[in-house]
Amino acid sequence: MGKYTQIFQGTAFTSDSPKKLSILKDYLFCVNADGMIEKIVAPKQADYQLLLDTYKGQENFHRLAEGQYLLPGFVDLHVHAPQWAQSGTAQDLPLYDWLNEYTFPLEAKYSDLTFAKKVYEDLVDTLLSNGTTTALYFATVHKEASILLAEICAQKGQRGLVGKVVMDDAEQNPSYYRDQDTKTALINTEEFILAVKELAQTVKQGVYPVVTPRFIPSCTDEALKGLGELALKYDTHIQSHCSESDWAHHYVQERFHKHDAFALNDFGLLTDKSVMAHCNFLDDNDASLFARTGTAIAHCPLSNAYFANSVLPLSRFMAKGIDIGLGTDISAGATPSLYDNVKQAVVSSRMLEDGVDTALPAEERGVPNSRITINEAFYLATAGGGDSLNLPVGQIQENYTWDVQIIDTKVSTAKLPIFDDNEDLYDVFQKLIYNVRPENIREVWVQGEKVHSR
Incomplete structure (x- = not known):
């Protein structure tokens, strides 16, 4: 005994x-x-x-x-680790301005490993103190700083899934913050994967490399194809943003003449180890593709309220059998707490069901059968997150x-x-x-x- x-x-x-x-x-x-x-x-x-x-x-x-x-322990499926340094600022700006005036200049600073260490250590401590035991992180384009984040998770005992972000399209990304070129982006990603896999051999709770195209608009076709091949070669998790806002959704349609989900799938980026953030604008065909490929959704209800132009039809997607968990989306969601996002998931679902435009008759104002219970929201923060990552957690x-x-x-x-x-x-x-x-x-x-x- x-x-x-x-x-x-x-x-x-x-x-x-x-x-x-x-x-x-x-x-x-x-x-x-x-x-x-x-x-x-x-x-x-x-x-x-x-x-x-x-x-x-x-x-x-x-x-x-x-x-x-x-x-x-909570499972946070969407954290932009470098953005912790700006959490709570510029939440009232449009997404494009928020990215270009605040976010990209900040993320560019992570070439400085001293700065990166200071922020990342504080972030991991903060998330642990808020009950988050597993976190799926976007880092930056910088290979060394991304490896450093994985090392900090390992040292502090958090289960970290970390992605070196790829942004290689010179036309869509600022000159001061992007990958040098496509070839370099793919080489750095592969070296990052190998470094984190080596680190993982010494870590009890696990650290994992994640293939991470920021989102389709930031990447060339060659990079997306190469990232899909790397994910297959090394059997890694994959993360990106999918159909988050009006702009992003329409951009992909104009470029590929199809929705994000099908474009990502064409590049081998939708698998049972994929987690796509937001997904507010998925239609039924997109949702069926997610269910068929085992792709999960990181639902970020607070962030969506600020930047996504919509409310995720959570109940509809859950009914289709899609794995769904919660994400804080630091810093678009200006809180490190999944407790806050559990509550907001319930609030957003009720607003979607009830509607917000009082000029309309009550029966036309909302989307019927959209609300979720506190049990369902708690599930998303725990077991739903674990299922989304295919890990025995939550x-x-x-x-x-x-x-x-x-x-x-x-x-x-x-x-x-x-x-x-x-x-x-x-x-x-x-x-x-x-x-x-x-x-x-x-x-x-x-x-x-x-x-x-x-």
Whole structure:
């Protein structure tokens, strides 16, 4: 019975499916040396008391205090790591101006590794403190700084999937911030992939290279083709933006006479390891292609409100069987918190269903059957993100990684409105999701290792 590296006793909330939440009251969670959940034991099971007798009082036994709960670590499917340095600025500008006046000048600075280290270390610390245990990152065009981001994730214990961004089209990108040429972009990408794969051999929680064309307008056909070939050669994850805004959607139609989804697929960029951000303008044919290829969507509800000109028809895409998770889209989404985006996912879905133009009759104002529940939004931030990446993360269940947040509802500076010790646990769950602040996140564990505590 002494084979477990850690045992936790407490109440956990985890998603079994988009609509079904499991409440595991006072269970035992047994974690092995690989950081995997090897066994989960309910209080009524025969070996529950035997495990307690064996481990209780040991250093590796953790009994959650009254008012503390376990949640899965969050999975953030879309983070522009360099943009952390401008988060919260220029949110009222049009996307084109925001990119050219703020974002591209900032991202160009990451040729300076001292600057990159300062920002990236702070970002990874901040995301961990907000409960994000797995993050899918866009870095910049700079190979060295992109490798540095992967190294920082490795050092700090976060599971990082990192992409060196490709922007090789001289006509579409600023002269001061782009790849030198297509050949260089592909060579640097391959060298980046090899460097991160070598790093990954030493990292318990995993770091992963990601093939990352910024989006179709920033890349030549030759680069898109070459990136698809590299992803196939090295079996990597792939990420990009897809059908985000009116401008981007129409640009691709004019260039290829087809939608983004089909253009990306032609270049080998839609696979079961692909995650495409936004996707607000997908039509039913595009969505069917996503489902058929196993391509996932990174839903960024706060960012969409600022820059995407639309609301994602989330319920429609979920009904088609597409894997969907949540992304903060730092810095277009000006918060490092997936809690904020869980709430906004619910809000946006209700606004889509109800509509916003009161000049129209109520029955014509919105899109019927668009709203989602808090259970579904929580699923997107956890299990949905894990499924989107094809990784055993985002759920508290056997054979998944021990990636968890320990939430304390009784922190004096951020006490949650729970006044009855016997309150219904589903109501407690809802209060957690709507009210948790970073102060409430007392510990964060990734792959069985504590990576953050307050």
